[in-house]
Amino acid sequence: MIELNPTHDPARRSWVESANLPDSHFPIQNLPFGAFERGEEVRTGVAIGEQIVDLHALAQARLVEGDAAVACNAALGSTLNEVMALEPRVISALRRALSDLLKSDAPGAGRLRELEAGIMPRMSDVSMRLACEIGDYTDFLTSLHHTERHGRFKGLADPLPAAFKSLPIAYHGRASSIRVSGGDVVRPHGQYRDASGNVAFGPAPALDFELELAAFIGRGNGLTQPIPVERALDHVFGYCLLNDWSAKSIQWFEQVLGPFLGKSFHTSVSPWIITEEALAPFRMAAPARAEGDPELLPHLHGDVDRKAGGLRIALDAHLSTASLRERGDAPVRITHTHLSNLYWTFAQMIAHHTSNGCNLRTGDLLGSGTISGADDLSRACLTELTNAGRDPLALPGGETRVALEDGDEIILSARASAPEAVSIGFGECRGRIAPAVKPGGTHGLRRA
Amino acid sequence: MIELNPTHDPARRSWVESANLPDSHFPIQNLPFGAFERGEEVRTGVAIGEQIVDLHALAQARLVEGDAAVACNAALGSTLNEVMALEPRVISALRRALSDLLKSDAPGAGRLRELEAGIMPRMSDVSMRLACEIGDYTDFLTSLHHTERHGRFKGLADPLPAAFKSLPIAYHGRASSIRVSGGDVVRPHGQYRDASGNVAFGPAPALDFELELAAFIGRGNGLTQPIPVERALDHVFGYCLLNDWSAKSIQWFEQVLGPFLGKSFHTSVSPWIITEEALAPFRMAAPARAEGDPELLPHLHGDVDRKAGGLRIALDAHLSTASLRERGDAPVRITHTHLSNLYWTFAQMIAHHTSNGCNLRTGDLLGSGTISGADDLSRACLTELTNAGRDPLALPGGETRVALEDGDEIILSARASAPEAVSIGFGECRGRIAPAVKPGGTHGLRRA
Numbered sequence: 001m002i003e004l005n006p007t008h009d010p011a012r013r014s015w016v017e018s019a020n021l022p023d024s025h026f027p028i029q030n031l032p033f034g035a036f037e038r039g040e041e042v043r044t045g046v047a048i049g050e051q052i053v054d055l056h057a058l059a060q061a062r063l064v065e066g067d068a069a070v071a072c073n074a075a076l077g078s079t080l081n082e083v084m085a086l087e088p089r090v091i092s093a094l095r096r097a098l099s100d101l102l103k104s105d106a107p108g109a110g111r112l113r114e115l116e117a118g119i120m121p122r123m124s125d126v127s128m129r130l131a132c133e134i135g136d137y138t139d140f141l142t143s144l145h146h147t148e149r150h151g152r153f154k155g156l157a158d159p160l161p162a163a164f165k166s167l168p169i170a171y172h173g174r175a176s177s178i179r180v181s182g183g184d185v186v187r188p189h190g191q192y193r194d195a196s197g198n199v200a201f202g203p204a205p206a207l208d209f210e211l212e213l214a215a216f217i218g219r220g221n222g223l224t225q226p227i228p229v230e231r232a233l234d235h236v237f238g239y240c241l242l243n244d245w246s247a248k249s250i251q252w253f254e255q256v257l258g259p260f261l262g263k264s265f266h267t268s269v270s271p272w273i274i275t276e277e278a279l280a281p282f283r284m285a286a287p288a289r290a291e292g293d294p295e296l297l298p299h300l301h302g303d304v305d306r307k308a309g310g311l312r313i314a315l316d317a318h319l320s321t322a323s324l325r326e327r328g329d330a331p332v333r334i335t336h337t338h339l340s341n342l343y344w345t346f347a348q349m350i351a352h353h354t355s356n357g358c359n360l361r362t363g364d365l366l367g368s369g370t371i372s373g374a375d376d377l378s379r380a381c382l383t384e385l386t387n388a389g390r391d392p393l394a395l396p397g398g399e400t401r402v403a404l405e406d407g408d409e410i411i412l413s414a415r416a417s418a419p420e421a422v423s424i425g426f427g428e429c430r431g432r433i434a435p436a437v438k439p440g441g442t443h444g445l446r447r448a
Numbered sequence: 449m450i451e452l453n454p455t456h457d458p459a460r461r462s463w464v465e466s467a468n469l470p471d472s473h474f475p476i477q478n479l480p481f482g483a484f485e486r487g488e489e490v491r492t493g494v495a496i497g498e499q500i501v502d503l504h505a506l507a508q509a510r511l512v513e514g515d516a517a518v519a520c521n522a523a524l525g526s527t528l529n530e531v532m533a534l535e536p537r538v539i540s541a542l543r544r545a546l547s548d549l550l551k552s553d554a555p556g557a558g559r560l561r562e563l564e565a566g567i568m569p570r571m572s573d574v575s576m577r578l579a580c581e582i583g584d585y586t587d588f589l590t591s592l593h594h595t596e597r598h599g600r601f602k603g604l605a606d607p608l609p610a611a612f613k614s615l616p617i618a619y620h621g622r623a624s625s626i627r628v629s630g631g632d633v634v635r636p637h638g639q640y641r642d643a644s645g646n647v648a649f650g651p652a653p654a655l656d657f658e659l660e661l662a663a664f665i666g667r668g669n670g671l672t673q674p675i676p677v678e679r680a681l682d683h684v685f686g687y688c689l690l691n692d693w694s695a696k697s698i699q700w701f702e703q704v705l706g707p708f709l710g711k712s713f714h715t716s717v718s719p720w721i722i723t724e725e726a727l728a729p730f731r732m733a734a735p736a737r738a739e740g741d742p743e744l745l746p747h748l749h750g751d752v753d754r755k756a757g758g759l760r761i762a763l764d765a766h767l768s769t770a771s772l773r774e775r776g777d778a779p780v781r782i783t784h785t786h787l788s789n790l791y792w793t794f795a796q797m798i799a800h801h802t803s804n805g806c807n808l809r810t811g812d813l814l815g816s817g818t819i820s821g822a823d824d825l826s827r828a829c830l831t832e833l834t835n836a837g838r839d840p841l842a843l844p845g846g847e848t849r850v851a852l853e854d855g856d857e858i859i860l861s862a863r864a865s866a867p868e869a870v871s872i873g874f875g876e877c878r879g880r881i882a883p884a885v886k887p888g889g890t891h892g893l894r895r896a
Contacts, residue, residue, distance in 0.1 A: 135583075136624050141705060161704045166647050167639055171705035172620035172712070176584050176807050177671055186672045188804035191615055191745065199614050201745045201803075223625055223714070224634045224885050250804065256609040257589060257619035258706020261804040264620070266671070297639065297649045355649075356636035356698065356709040357885065359624050437672050437805065 005092070007031065007099040008281050010422045014102045015109055016120075019049030025272075025415070025425025026050075028102055029281075031095050032238065032272035032427075033080055036126040042078035044131075046095075047272055047427075048102055050123050057119040063101060063112055067093030080132045080273070084218045084237040085362040091218075091237070092277055128271035130180050131240075132216065132363040137173040137267070138353060139212075139244060139259075139367040142344040146372035146384065153388040165293050167300070168344040168352050173244075173367065174264035180271050181241075181427075184434035187406060188265035190250035203436035204247035204262075206389075207404040210370040211317045211335055211380035211412050214242040215346050216273055217364040221354055229302040229351035235360065236346065238273035241315070241412045241429035242367050248383060248403070269365070270412070270429035281421035283308040286345045299355055300348050309345030313426075314338050315371055315414040317380065322407035323399055331411055332395055335380050341373035406435045453540070455479065455547040456729050458870045462550045463557055464568075467497030473720075473863070473873025474498075476550055477729075479543050480686065480720040480875075481528050484574040490526035492579075494543075495720050495875075496550055498571050505567040511549060511560055515541035528580045528721070532666045532685040533810040539666075539685070540725055576719035578628050579688075580664065580811040585621040585715070586801060587660075587692060587707075587815040590792040594820035594832065601836040613741050615748070616792040616800050621692075621815065622712035628719050629689075629875075632882035635854065636713035638698035651884035652695035652710075654837075655852040658818040659765045659783055659828035659860050662690040663794050664721055665812040669802055677750040677799035683808065684794060686721035689763070689860045689877035690815045696831060696851070717813070718860070718877035729869035731756040734793045747803055748796050757793030761874075762786050763819055763862040765828065770855035771847055779859055780843055783828050789821035854883045 006012070007029065013020050014028040026032065026047040035044050036052060045052040055075035058064065064072055071094035074082040083091060101112050112119065141147055144160065147169075151159025163169060187203050194200040218237030221227050227235055244267060251262030286309035289296070302309070315338070318331035344352075349366055372380040379385045382403060386393055392400035404410070409432040417423040454460070455477065461468050462476040474480065474495040483492050484500060493500040503523035506512065512520055519542035522530040531539060549560050560567065589595055592608065595617075599607025611617060635651050642648040666685030669675050675683055692715060699710030734757035737744070750757070763786070766779035792800075797814055820828040827833045830851060834841055840848035852858070857880040865871040 136622060163639075163701055163704060167702060169702070169704045170708050172622055172708065174584060174620055174806060175623075176809050176812070177805075179671070186805055189674070189747075190804050191611075199742065199745070201747060204804075223627070226637070247804070253611055254615060254617070256611060256617045260618050260620065261800070261806065264806040265804040294647065297647070299637075299649060352709070356638050356652075356695070356713040357625075357634055358622060358709065358712040361624050364624070 004280055005096065007095050007277070008421070010420060012099065013104045014048060015104045015106065015113065016049040016051055016102060018051065024049055025427050027422050027424060028099055029422045030274065030278050030424040031098055032274045032278065033083065033131060034272045035079060035129040035131045037129060038121060038126060042129050044075045044080050044083070046098055047123070051120045052123060052126065053098060054119055054121060061115055061119060063108070064094065064097040068097035081363045084132060084216065088218070088234060088277070091275070095275065095277060128180050128182065130178065131271065131273050134175045134178055134363050134365045135361045137175040137178060137365045137367070138170050139173045139369060140344070140349050141169040141369040142342045142349070143369055143372045144343045145341060145374050146370040146380065149372065149384050153383070168349045170349070170353065171258040173267065177264055178267045178269060178365070181268055181429040181431065183431070185245055185266045185268065185431040186434045187436040188247050188250070188261070189436055190247055190261050192249035192253045199253070204250050205403065206248040207433060208246045208248055208382045209317065209404065209410040210244040210246055211315055211337065212242040212244055212367045212370060213239055213313065213315065213339060213414065214269065214365050214367045215239050217360045217362060217366070220361040221359055223359040224357040226354040226357060227350055229300055229305050229347050232347035232350035233276055235350060236276045238275040239279070240273055241270035241414055241426050243268040243410060243412055243429050243431055244367060244370070245431065268429050268431045270427050272427045274424065274426055278424060279311055279416055282312040282416040282418045284310040284312050284340070286310045287340055287343060300351055302347065305345055305347045309347050311339050311416065312418045313414050313416045315412065318411040320409040320411065321395065321399060321405070323397055324395065327397055329396055331409070334385060334393065335377065337371050337373050337378035337380050339371060341371055341378060342368055404433050406433050408433050452728055453544065455543050455725070456869070458868060460547065461552045462496060463552045463554065463561065464497045464499055464550060466499065472497055473875050475870050475872060476547055477870045478722065478726050478872040479546055480722045480726065481531065481579060482720045483527060483577040483579045485577060486569060486574060490577050492523045492528050492531070494546055495571070499568045500571060500574065501546060502567055502569060509563055509567060511556070512542065512545040516545035529811045532580060532664065536666070536682060536725070539723070543723065543725060576628050576630065578626065579719065579721050582623045582626055582811050582813045583809045585623040585626060585813045585815070586618050587621040587817065588792070588797050589617040589817040590790045590797070591817055591820045592791045593789060593822050594818040594828065597820065597832050601831070616797045618797070618801065619706040621715065625712055626715045626717060626813070629716055629877040629879065631879070633693055633714045633716065633879040634882045635884040636695050636698065636709070637884055638695055638709050640697035640701045647701070652698050653851065654696040655881060656694045656696055656830045657765065657852065657858040658692035658694055659763055659785065660690040660692055660815045660818060661687055661761065661763065661787060661862065662717065662813050662815040663687050665808045665810060665814070668809040669807055671807040672805040674802040674805060675798055677748055677753050677795050680795035680798035681724055683798060684724045686723040687727070688721055689718035689862055689874050691716040691858060691860055691877050691879055692815060692818070693879065716877050716879045718875050720875045722872065722874055726872060727759055727864055730760040730864040730866045732758040732760050732788070734758045735788055735791060748799055750795065753793055753795045757795050759787050759864065760866045761862050761864045763860065766859040768857040768859065769843065769847060769853070771845055772843065775845055777844055779857070782833060782841065783825065785819050785821050785826035785828050787819060789819055789826060790816055852881050854881050856881050
């Protein structure tokens, strides 16, 4: 567990006025990390309000020293992997130095404000990139509600798999097709059973989103060296939003050894990594296990994890369609859920993942699985929201949806809030469905 | 398809005498690529007999020119990724130049022989390393016999999954724990059901090997840009042996969304990548589809692939135990199989993998799945060899096995052979089971 420190002080405000607006995702208490295009180069940076501190420019201006300078010098490349691999205290030193430079009464802010134009571009002037190289991507299945609903849709006698309450179920995902928020998500081709039961190949008819939170690994572990549950969060650099786009029709037909082409066509992540440190004020107890649930095996039980393994994070999904945009309608909120709907904590996911000696590497990404809860609005994918297509989702203007159509855009967002803390946001994770590419054709991809 | 060229000439012999021995895996017709430790550095190289041409030293000696020099300069790092991303004709130029330098009547061989000590270390003097950085690892399930036997072991009414004959079934594997042949494979801990049906956590009792061939991707494809089946082999740099170590007891309990901790503790690959080009003389027809099999969908059907998508490769697995070694007994051959036992070709695996627009990247690894055939000796894992434990494998000296025990070593090997071609080998893929690491303890890993 990371102790509270001056960067968490709710009284702290920034001289960057956009960071002090009540609905800002990036107040001075957040300071998340990301990568962005600046001219011909890709730079790493830290978000503050509607601006970014360019860490390359900051290093050149020599405005930080000691461990903070060490972290800053590790950020000179085009990805954050080298920063993420540092000891948490070194990363913390950079966040403290930035917080001190950016606070409204900062003694050393003068020089930064002088150089502001060179060091702190506006977000609206840059394009975001993937923050780091992702070696392996693992996706979990940790919401009991999501799992049970899907089991019922399939008509299973026991809708919950036998192992669900003994371990956080997971599968390996595809790392190469993870993309940063904002671009087109091209409808994939694939094999599926058509209405008459024949195997067909064509544009996937049943496209869905899945709202997840994901953890980026900071320091890794060696092969054969499991990470104990109570030390697991020391290995998390931070978190982002993740949309696990799913072509359900492909998935239903192909799935023997888990999801494959039904998901590997595209996975979207939000651009800013909200650090483990920034989330310290939002820690809460892990969800209580129900009476009759199997006792946690020792390697998945930690006293600190039970007390503080949860996070006070509310998450939303909004849908915008071509018709809604034409009418001038704002995106419609279709999901409102909370991280406490998960049965397992991130610390347990990491302890389980490494319990067989599997090594996690800096930059690895761990998705939580769809964060669905018990109530209707907390269903975090269309399959659940429509009861597997039986109850189409009604939208303003008379449109309905049982699956995503070309032109539909999904916008995921999240906020951590707690009494006596300044709420921090995760920004957005956007993706708009583009028509399938004709075989042999090309697709003019819309960039972020 | 790669045309035959002078590097395939069966009359060609090398002045490196060890390459001309009839049982050599690395005659002048092979020239596979790998990476090895030399002093403090990791170098890339090409195998010839019992020696290695150090490509870094070769580049410094300026013994090749043109495209061959381009390829050689791409090989100066510690991995082969940059070489693998080149156009096949550029890689081919380097292999031709090496073949010309190494052939027994080579006009330019004098200079190389002069510098031999500096450029061509002996294999026995170096340790091999992973040849490239592997971004994503995919493992297929393409042997009908392996799949059907496992279905029968599970008592399934239809032992073959419905999709098996429509597409090459696959799952994403774990890239971080892939290791080069030769080291210890530490028995993993994991959750499993004990004899009384309770969920236990401890060293995995049922450990198995699985004999596979794997393809390394050379040039990748862009997201949303499928690779047509007839162009698929242009994207293969080469092949290696793969041991898909499996902790069956973990797998049986955890598997909801495919294999996870039951396999992610360790995967072994042989060190030398046998190039697609070197295998051209061993091309054969793809296995005929049986009457009544569903017709191939157009994106998986290629005339060239049907005619030449197969490879004449025989593969063996040998087992050595501590007792056998103590008795001075050689490893026992337990599996003898052939690549033609697979239902799908590598070209089809690649066409399927990218059919949804998923991007493959240089260095990605695609495992064939366990290469089991119909006959008893061709069963390519212990689960099949022992009929899921019902018929223990009897070894010389009275030992039996239903699963791998600590100290057991598995040695995979393979050879491509064809009339009027010089047979080439894949070298070996070795791994010895080491005892589970005690929680909190450390394990002194035996290196290759």
